[in-house]
Structure formats: structure tokens, C-alpha cells
Amino acid sequence: MADFYLIRFVLLLSPSLFCSGHHHLNQFPPFHIQPPPLGHHLGGSFYERDIVPDIVGGGPQSDIRVLYNVNGSLTTAAFGNELTPTEVKDKPIIFWFGNPHSLYTLMMIDPDAPSRSDQKLSPILHFLVGNIPGHDVNKGDIIVDYAGAQPPKDSGLHRYIFLLYHQVKKTDFSKEPMIPSSSNEGRLNFAVRNFTEKYHLYGPVASNFFQAQNEENVVIKLGSPDSPPPEGREEGTSEQPEPEGAPEKNVDAEVITQEPE
Numbered sequence: 001m002a003d004f005y006l007i008r009f010v011l012l013l014s015p016s017l018f019c020s021g022h023h024h025l026n027q028f029p030p031f032h033i034q035p036p037p038l039g040h041h042l043g044g045s046f047y048e049r050d051i052v053p054d055i056v057g058g059g060p061q062s063d064i065r066v067l068y069n070v071n072g073s074l075t076t077a078a079f080g081n082e083l084t085p086t087e088v089k090d091k092p093i094i095f096w097f098g099n100p101h102s103l104y105t106l107m108m109i110d111p112d113a114p115s116r117s118d119q120k121l122s123p124i125l126h127f128l129v130g131n132i133p134g135h136d137v138n139k140g141d142i143i144v145d146y147a148g149a150q151p152p153k154d155s156g157l158h159r160y161i162f163l164l165y166h167q168v169k170k171t172d173f174s175k176e177p178m179i180p181s182s183s184n185e186g187r188l189n190f191a192v193r194n195f196t197e198k199y200h201l202y203g204p205v206a207s208n209f210f211q212a213q214n215e216e217n218v219v220i221k222l223g224s225p226d227s228p229p230p231e232g233r234e235e236g237t238s239e240q241p242e243p244e245g246a247p248e249k250n251v252d253a254e255v256i257t258q259e260p261e
Contacts, residue, residue: 062096062097062205062206063079063096063206063207063208064094064095064096064106064162064164064206064207064208065093065094065095065096065208066092066093066094066162066208066210067092067093067094068083068087068088068090068092068093069090069092069093070086070087075087075088077092077160077162077208077209077210078208078210079208079209080159080209080210080211081210081211082157082210082211082212082213083149083210083211083212084212084215085148085149085150085151085212085214085215086215088148088149088160088210088212089148089149090146090148091127091146092146094106094137094162095135095136095137096135096164096206097135098134098135098164098205098206099134100133100134100135101134102133102134102166102167103130103131103132103133103166103167103169103170103171104132104135104140104164104165104166104167104205105128105129105130105131105132105164105165105167105171105199105201106127106128106129106132106137106140106162106163106164106165107125107127107128107129107162107163107165107192108125108126108127108128108146108160108161108162108163109123109124109125109126109160109161109163109190109192110122110123110124110126110149110151110158110159110160110161111123111159111161112151112155112156112157112158112159113158113188114152114155115152115155115156115158116155116156116157116158116159117156121188121189122189123189123190123192124187124188124190125144125179125186125187125188125190126144126146126147126148126149126160126187127144127145127146127147127162128142128143128144128176129141129142129143130143130167130171130173130199131167131170131171131173141173142178143173143176143178143179144178144179144186144187145179145180145181146181147181147184147187149212151212151213151214152214153214153216153217154214154217155213155214156213156217157211157212157213158211158212158213159209159210159211160209160210160211160212161207161208161209162207162208162209163192163203163204163207164203164204164205164206164207165196165201165202165203165204165205166201166202166203166205167199167200167201167202168200168202171199171200173199
């Protein structure tokens with residue numbers, strides 16, 4: 001129920017919320033009633049990252065809003081921005097400006113498994129929900145439960161793509177294996193085109209994506225140890241390595257190492 005009210009609240013926000021990375025819950029921009037127009041960032045990002053035409057035949061007509069609640073702050077998928085596996089480990093809030101009288105199927109895939117240069121396991125299916133009325137994902141039929149990004153070490157950036165398809169009618173997905181979040185069985189080499197053709201799905205009508213890499217490979221983005229301290233930062237407080245035995249500093253800029261499964 002809390003997610004429902006949060007979605008209603010966020011639907012009224014300025015489109016600028018979804019074009020940047022992190023937003024605290026009490027730092028939203030002013031309200032707007034109309035849905036934001038589809039900007040050039042969507043189509044351009046899909047071509048730049050080779051999603052079109054490698055993965056889908058054409059660019060989506062609209063965008064999906066994907067928000068991760070990370071310790072009280074909203075972290076958004078923003079057309080190819082980089083997020084960490086820790087930030088996306090839990091199922092996000094997902095919505096779009098769809099027809100309330102229509103049904104949709106939503107999927108999330110990783111086409112870069114085990115890596116962008118070696119896609120023999122691709123795509124991996126991370127989430128699949130059918131018979132979604134309007135934009136209420138919680139009322140859809142979960143076929144494959146959400147599993148967060150788990151890119152292998154030294155495999156580079158992976159693209160995690162949300163694809164939304166329009167259904168012509170309510171569909172019986174009961175012959176598909178129901179896969180819980182704890183299982184990898186049935187997720188590898190998911191045949192997107194075969195699935196959409198089998199169930200007569202039209203689209204994708206909307207999409208979004210982010211990128212992620214194994215957190216042991218994430219480089220701290222505050223600059224190299226030799227960089228001068230940023231403006232306003234006192235000397236001696238930059239991100240230079242601390243000597244052995246020094247007390248721990250603030251960990252906001254540190255990378256959380258992913259525990260092996």
C-alpha cells in the first residue's frame with residue numbers, strides 16, 4: 001500500500017527527476033499534472049548503447065519509470081546511467097503512462113551474460129510480469145520474480161533493460177514456469193522474440209535501462225589520489241589512501257564489496 005501512494009505522488013513530479021541519478025524523498029521538484037514528453041535522451045541512448053537494433057528492432061515510443069528505494073532515497077534508472085548491484089538488489093517501483101484500460105507485459109533482461117563480448121548465456125531474464133492493468137505492476141501476474149543485477153567480476157558493464165509490451169487481451173501464462181527470486185533456473189538464454197510472438201505481444205511500447213558492473217570493479221568517482229581536492233574541500237580531506245592503522249573515514253564514497261553467493 002505504501003508503494004501505491006508513493007507512485008501516485010511521484011507521477012506528478014517534474015520530468016527532471018528521471019534524468020538524473022539520486023533524489024532524497026524530501027527534495028522533489030515542483031508538481032506537474034501532465035506526463036512528461038518523450039525526450040531525445042530515450043531514443044539516442046538506445047542507439048548509442050546498441051540496444052537498437054541489436055536487441056529490439058526499433059526504439060520504444062515512451063519510457064518506463066524505474067525507482068529504487070535506497071536507504072530512504074530514490075535512485076532512478078535513467079537511460080543508461082550506472083548503478084551498483086547494491087542499489088538495485090531489491091525490486092524497484094515501476095510505472096509508466098499507459099492506458100488504464102489496457103493490459104501489459106513487463107520484462108527486465110541482461111543481454112550481456114556473461115559479458116558484453118561473450119553473450120553465450122544471454123539474455124538473462126531478471127523479471128517478468130504479465131496481465132498488468134494500466135501501470136499497476138502489483139496487480140499483474142508474476143511469472144519470473146525480480147532478481148537484481150549480479151554481474152560477474154571482470155565482466156565489465158552490463159546493460160539491464162526494462163521492456164514493456166502491449167497485450168491485445170488477457171493472456172494465460174500458466175504454461176510458463178513460475179521462477180522465484182532465489183532461483184536461476186529458466187532465466188538463461190531467454191528468447192524474447194519467441195515469447196512475444198507466442199503471446200502476441202506488441203512493442204516494446206516503452207522501455208528504460210541502466211548499466212552495472214561487479215562492485216569489486218567499480219572505480220571511486222571522486223578522482224584519482226593525485227587529483228587536487230575539489231573546490232570547497234579542505235586539504236587533507238580528499239580521497240587519498242589512508243596510511244595503515246589510520247581510523248576509518250566516512251564510507252559514503254567507498255565501494256561495498258558484493259558478497260559471493
